[in-house]
Amino acid sequence: MNMFNIVKKNIKHNFYQYFLYIASMTLSITIYFTFSSLQYNKQISQALTDTEKLESAFGASSILLLLFVSIFIWYSNNFFVKRRKKDIGLYSLLGVEKKQIGRMLFYENFIMGIIALLIGLAIGELFSVFFSMILVKLMGFSIAITFTINSRAIIQTLLVFSVIIFLTSLQGYFIIYRFKLIELFQATKKGEKINKPSLLLALLAIAMIGGSYWLLQLSPESNNWDQNFNRTIIIIIISMLVGSFLLFHSLSAFIFVLLQKNKSFYFKWSNLLTFTQLTNRLKSNAFMFTIISILNAVTLIAFGFGYSIYYNTLDQVKSFVPYSYQYESTSSEVDAKIREIIATDNDHSLIFEHDWEYTMVKGDASELKKVPGGYLYFDESFAVISNTTFNQLADKLDLDTIAPFKETEGLTIINNFIGSQDQQSNLNKSISLHSATADSKIKIVDNKSFSLLNDPVQPFLIVVNDKKYNQLRGENTPTTVHALKVTNEAKSSALTKKIMKELPSEVHFYSFSDSYQEAQSVYGLLIFISGFLGLVFLAASGSIIYFKMLTEVTDDKVRYTTLKKLGVQKIEVMRVIAKQYSVVFLLPLIVGITHSCMILTAISNLMDINFIIPVIICIVSYTMLYLSYYVLTVISCNKIVNA
Amino acid sequence: MEAILKGNSIHKVFGAKNNIYTALQHVDVTINKGEFVGIMGPSGAGKTTLLNILSTIDKPTSGSIVIGGESVESMKEKDLAKFRRKHLGFIFQDYNLLDSLTIQENILLPLSLANWPAQKMEVKVREIANILGIEAILNSYPYQVSGGQKQRAAVARAIITNPSLVLADEPTGALDSKSSTDLLNTFNVLNKDYDSTILMVTHDAFAASYCDRVLFMKDGRLFTEIVRGDKDRKEFLNLLLNTLSTIGGGTHEHV
Numbered sequence: 032m033n034m035f036n037i038v039k040k041n042i043k044h045n046f047y048q049y050f051l052y053i054a055s056m057t058l059s060i061t062i063y064f065t066f067s068s069l070q071y072n073k074q075i076s077q078a079l080t081d082t083e084k085l086e087s088a089f090g091a092s093s094i095l096l097l098l099f100v101s102i103f104i105w106y107s108n109n110f111f112v113k114r115r116k117k118d119i120g121l122y123s124l125l126g127v128e129k130k131q132i133g134r135m136l137f138y139e140n141f142i143m144g145i146i147a148l149l150i151g152l153a154i155g156e157l158f159s160v161f162f163s164m165i166l167v168k169l170m171g172f173s174i175a176i177t178f179t180i181n182s183r184a185i186i187q188t189l190l191v192f193s194v195i196i197f198l199t200s201l202q203g204y205f206i207i208y209r210f211k212l213i214e215l216f217q218a219t220k221k222g223e224k225i226n227k228p229s230l231l232l233a234l235l236a237i238a239m240i241g242g243s244y245w246l247l248q249l250s251p252e253s254n255n256w257d258q259n260f261n262r263t264i265i266i267i268i269i270s271m272l273v274g275s276f277l278l279f280h281s282l283s284a285f286i287f288v289l290l291q292k293n294k295s296f297y298f299k300w301s302n303l304l305t306f307t308q309l310t311n312r313l314k315s316n317a318f319m320f321t322i323i324s325i326l327n328a329v330t331l332i333a334f335g336f337g338y339s340i341y342y343n344t345l346d347q348v349k350s351f352v353p354y355s356y357q358y359e360s361t362s363s364e365v366d367a368k369i370r371e372i373i374a375t376d377n378d379h380s381l382i383f384e385h386d387w388e389y390t391m392v393k394g395d396a397s398e399l400k401k402v403p404g405g406y407l408y409f410d411e412s413f414a415v416i417s418n419t420t421f422n423q424l425a426d427k428l429d430l431d432t433i434a435p436f437k438e439t440e441g442l443t444i445i446n447n448f449i450g451s452q453d454q455q456s457n458l459n460k461s462i463s464l465h466s467a468t469a470d471s472k473i474k475i476v477d478n479k480s481f482s483l484l485n486d487p488v489q490p491f492l493i494v495v496n497d498k499k500y501n502q503l504r505g506e507n508t509p510t511t512v513h514a515l516k517v518t519n520e521a522k523s524s525a526l527t528k529k530i531m532k533e534l535p536s537e538v539h540f541y542s543f544s545d546s547y548q549e550a551q552s553v554y555g556l557l558i559f560i561s562g563f564l565g566l567v568f569l570a571a572s573g574s575i576i577y578f579k580m581l582t583e584v585t586d587d588k589v590r591y592t593t594l595k596k597l598g599v600q601k602i603e604v605m606r607v608i609a610k611q612y613s614v615v616f617l618l619p620l621i622v623g624i625t626h627s628c629m630i631l632t633a634i635s636n637l638m639d640i641n642f643i644i645p646v647i648i649c650i651v652s653y654t655m656l657y658l659s660y661y662v663l664t665v666i667s668c669n670k671i672v673n674a
Numbered sequence: 675m676e677a678i679l680k681g682n683s684i685h686k687v688f689g690a691k692n693n694i695y696t697a698l699q700h701v702d703v704t705i706n707k708g709e710f711v712g713i714m715g716p717s718g719a720g721k722t723t724l725l726n727i728l729s730t731i732d733k734p735t736s737g738s739i740v741i742g743g744e745s746v747e748s749m750k751e752k753d754l755a756k757f758r759r760k761h762l763g764f765i766f767q768d769y770n771l772l773d774s775l776t777i778q779e780n781i782l783l784p785l786s787l788a789n790w791p792a793q794k795m796e797v798k799v800r801e802i803a804n805i806l807g808i809e810a811i812l813n814s815y816p817y818q819v820s821g822g823q824k825q826r827a828a829v830a831r832a833i834i835t836n837p838s839l840v841l842a843d844e845p846t847g848a849l850d851s852k853s854s855t856d857l858l859n860t861f862n863v864l865n866k867d868y869d870s871t872i873l874m875v876t877h878d879a880f881a882a883s884y885c886d887r888v889l890f891m892k893d894g895r896l897f898t899e900i901v902r903g904d905k906d907r908k909e910f911l912n913l914l915l916n917t918l919s920t921i922g923g924g925t926h927e928h929v
């Protein structure tokens with residue numbers, strides 16, 4: 032009972048510090064619980080045809096999240112315990128037994144953990160409804176989310192965090208045994224040693240970061256990349272990480288010395304206070320800056336990538352699904368019926384209807400550098416079309432027509448999703464098409480990157496001279512493709528349903544609207560998860576700086592009091608704080624943005640998707656959220672200093 | 675004689691309604707230009723409170739303060755800050771140097787606040803450091819130098835703007851006797867040779883014996899005032915010690 036009273040008094044006395052700790056734990060629990068509620072949400076998984084994708088995407092992310100959340104709680108716990116060292120020392124000096132102190136800290140931690148857990152579950156329950164609405168919207172479903180209690184998510188969260196809370200409480204219990212009394216009393220070190228800026232390290236920082244950027248921009252063409260992909264990636268990541276640390280650690284000290292040389296700038300009092308304070312803390316801040324800039328970069332990469340793909344969904348689907356509808360024609364009555372359905376539909380009208388044919392021919396592609404997967408999938412066959420057919424299609428689809436080939440020449444059509452679009456490496460190589468009489472050798476004179484079929488697995492298309500085609504057609508069975516294009520195809524799922532009813536079930540039918548919906552649900556999930564993790568990382572980097580600055584400013588209170596006595600106004604003190612923190616917040620943000628832009632550029636080159644607009648949107652919105660943390664920090668610190 | 679500071683019936687009350695503590699009761703103080711005045715009294719007498727009010731850091735509950743002909747109570751926070759910058763210099767018991775600045779940067783801070791050009795600041799710092807004998811440590815950080823040196827740096831910071839009044843709260847409180855004596859001699863030099871007006875709070879009779887005039891405080895009131903006149907320092911010290919023993923409290927560690 033006695034112990035309980037002490038704990039109660041403690042909490043009352045150090046309310047602010049407890050509040051911060053509970054808040055950060057609550058945040059972690061809320062995030063985790065929200066995420067697992069989504070993972071086990073029945074309404075969403077029922078709406079999805081492919082639940083496996085949902086489960087694996089969420090499963091992998093939730094492990095990442097858990098790891099992250101544990102590190103974050105461990106960090107806040109450490110932070111909290113450090114702030115309490117003096118109290119602990121005092122108890123021990125007053126003669127409270129170590130065991131008792133340990134037990135007190137254990138209970139204290141445990142009680143706070145339980146409080147955070149309950150609050151976190153309550154907030155998380157509300158959040159999960161909100162976030163599932165967003166998820167459903169992003170995936171393009173039209174279902175109304177209802178409020179449900181998700182017992183599986185609750186149990187999982189309870190289990191996971193009970194363990195974490197128990198472990199951090201144990202950490203609290205053992206702290207008294209870990210430190211000597213004198214260590215508990217040592218006040219925060221006054222005046223850290225200032226880094227001697229080393230030119231060598233500063234140059235090394237530039238070299239490492241520059242080198243990794245250079246490697247990244249080489250990505251699509253370089254042979255080295257192709258051959259040693261893993262090794263290159265590892266080299267890039269390590270030199271980026273180490274380079275960033277050196278950048279903050281040495282290069283910034285170096286820049287500081289340069290600034291110092293410009294006396295009229297440096298001796299301006301607000302600059303003097305800002306820069307000396309920054310360099311003074313450089314050693315302990317360099318590590319934090321590195322972590323924050325990496326968190327910023329990872330967030331921007333994940334979110335920028337996810338959003339770019341989502342943003343480009345329609346274009347992507349358009350480039351892989353050229354027709355609104357494609358099926359193998361069975362009878363002219365069915366064709367007429369479908370024409371009739373489209374004609375009577377108010378929302379869509381027919382743009383073109385076109386029958387064409389290709390012939391699957393077995394052949395040898397061993398000489399080619401790049402062979403699309405469809406070649407092997409269809410048993411080492413090529414889908415051959417004639418020069419004339421190609422030009423007819425090109426005309427319908429608004430593509431460039433081609434001049435007639437010689438009999439020994441041909442053109443390949445390869446449309447890869449990921450991988451370099453530079454497919455000219457096959458030029459002037461030959462393939463051979465098998466035939467009962469004599470194999471024909473075809474020299475590749477050109478390559479095009481688009482799709483002529485709606486099929487999810489596309490055969491390796493090759494265009495040949497008309498005469499050659501007719502010869503091959505005679506020896507193999509041609510396939511007829513019935514292709515239709517309607518207006519406003521992105522919103523044609525109602526029409527698709529009507530058409531599907533008319534078609535015999537065994538017919539291969541590929542519609543634009545189905546592909547689009549499928550892509551939307553997959554990319555929607557991708558953007559949701561990357562966005563969610565992005566928010567978590569943002570909250571983490573923001574909180575880490577926030578905590579750190581709050582600690583520093585509490586230690587620095589005397590400093591600001593002195594300044595005020597020397598005649599610095601309150602508003603000027605706030606300006607100095609704002610200036611100083613703007614550097615603290617902006618440096619890692621700028622480095623993070625630069626890193627992520629370099630990596631995203633490399634990915635964008637690799638995939639040939641335009642990232643610019645979505646990435647800009649993403650960077651701007653991230654910066655706004657991030658800066659709101661800056662404002663919050665300045666306001667809180669100003670309150671402490673100017674109260 | 676020209677009065678530099680005039681405090682009239684200064685009253686100060688701390689705390690809320692049912693828990694009132696009266697720290698100062700209608701105190702009248704006048705400091706003339708060129709004087710070196712001490713305030714003595716036992717711990718809790720209200721010395722620091724008085725000094726804070728006289729130096730515009732704190733506000734009196736009632737009473738008026740006029741410094742250099744300007745009435746302080748009518749001024750806004752902004753004007754007060756500017757006023758402090760221009761007219762007052764502060765020295766504190768625990769130095770209050772900024773850890774992240776070198777001694778030189780600490781000393782020139784008030785000039786920088788007054789927007790002096792960089793070159794002139796450096797010249798001025800050198801000049802002051804020369805008087806106080808701290809040129810050698812100008813590029814050191816506060817944590818690298820001794821307490822006495824820190825306090826001299828604090829003095830340099832306080833006087834660098836040529837303030838009309840230097841206020842010191844127990845400046846020798848954290849110093850050993852040698853450093854104390856050095857500092858007090860420095861005050862004497864500043865006062866006699868450079869015409870600085872100094873108001874020093876101390877509970878140490880030895881330190882107070884350097885002053886021209888010493889005010890005694892007890893329980894928030896001015897108790898008495900002793901003027902040194904033509905007495906030598908030893909005599910004056912004994913007089914102070916006698917006065918102290920009659921009001922109780924105070925120490926005398928040196929002699």
Ligand SMILES: Nc1ncnc2c1ncn2[C@@H]1O[C@H](COP(=O)(O)OP(=O)(O)O)[C@@H](O)[C@H]1O
Pocket residue numbers: 688689695697715716717718719720721722723724
């Ligand atoms: N901010 C404050 N709030 C309440 N009481 C105060 C405050 N500052 C000083 N006091 C009280 O006023 C009295 C005088 O304090 P002070 O002027 O510091 O004395 P000293 O002569 O030792 O410098 C003390 O009893 C102290 O407790």
Ligand SMILES: [Mg+2]
Pocket residue numbers: 721722723
């Ligand atoms: Mg005092």
